[in-house]
Amino acid sequence: MTVTTEFLISSPSLPLVSLAESLSSDRIECVHGLCLEHDSRVFVVYLDPADDLTETALCAYDEIVEATSLGRSSGKDVYQVTVELADVVSEAFAPERFTAAQMEPTIVTPEGWYEKKLFEDYHAFNGLTNRCEEYGIDIELISISQDSSAPGDSSTYGLTDRQYEALTLAVSRGYFESPRRTSTAELAEEMGISQPSMSSLLRRAERQLLTATLGSRPRPESASE
Structure with missing residues (x-):
């Protein structure tokens, strides 16, 4: 059995939220390795060209340590960024407690992270919610469904x-x-x-x-x- 989930997580400690707040588009798409690698800090972000960001501009944000342009894909400017994770984030998403496959890019908005992830079962997802609550990260479940083909x-x-x-x-x-x-x-x-x-x-x-x-x-x- 696998479980497909959609949820919104919110916390002042989440990286890239402040960046999304500063953009006219109010939106960033990104792919990251949290839930798969402990202390993962590398994100691939997809930005609206109208936001007109550069490597230098991205590095001006306190949480972004390094930024490298990867060109353009599907009409988006693509960057690889290394971020400084808050301890609560790296601990809450510790992969030794659970693993999850990212089904679609994370959508970062001023409200938080919208995620669509695949878990091996409901208990794995419940592990995530418990960890988030333990570290003061709000999680709002939008939908959850079982893979009936399995x-x-x-x-x-x-x-x-x-x-x-x-x-x-x-x-x-x-x-x-x-x-x-x-x-x-x-x-x-x-x-x-x-x-x-x-x-x-x-x-x-x-x-x-x-x-x-x-x-x-x-x-x-x-x-x-």
């Missing part, structure tokens, strides 16, 4: 696809945290079902997981659940 762990525990979808959504929205960050009514609205149906779906999924992991034989569920 063999799903849900079948291992006897969960139906709908049960797995409900549990994944509930965990991602903080339903099982204390205090809860969402309600069954809000989850039901996202899934397009009634609140009683959502409650029933979660209850059956939880029971299925418990019976599967504890070794009891569960009652067969209908395919629609």
Whole structure:
């Protein structure tokens, strides 16, 4: 199973945000190695030519140590920049805790980093959110979906696809945290079902997981659940 996620991370410690704030386009596209290499500091950034930046201008920003022009690609000016990472950023994204594949370039705006990443499973993504929270980095989940083409762990525990979808959504929205960050009514609205149906779906999924992991034989569920 793999999990595709879209999320926004925000923190004053994130590199390149101040650069995005100063640009008329308010936007930078970049590729980086965070989550793959500890203390990765090399970014490849794609800038709007209208922003008219040079290597010298980029190096004038305190966080940028070095900048090298790589030419132009797809109508963007491309630079390789070495940035000075804040300790909280390098620690929060420490790859020994999780790894993630960057599916699209990171979009840096004054609000933060918009990311689209592929994780090996939900637990790997949850590791990222926990680390961000631990280091005071806000993370807002925009979407999360399981790769249905891959063999799903849900079948291992006897969960139906709908049960797995409900549990994944509930965990991602903080339903099982204390205090809860969402309600069954809000989850039901996202899934397009009634609140009683959502409650029933979660209850059956939880029971299925418990019976599967504890070794009891569960009652067969209908395919629609």
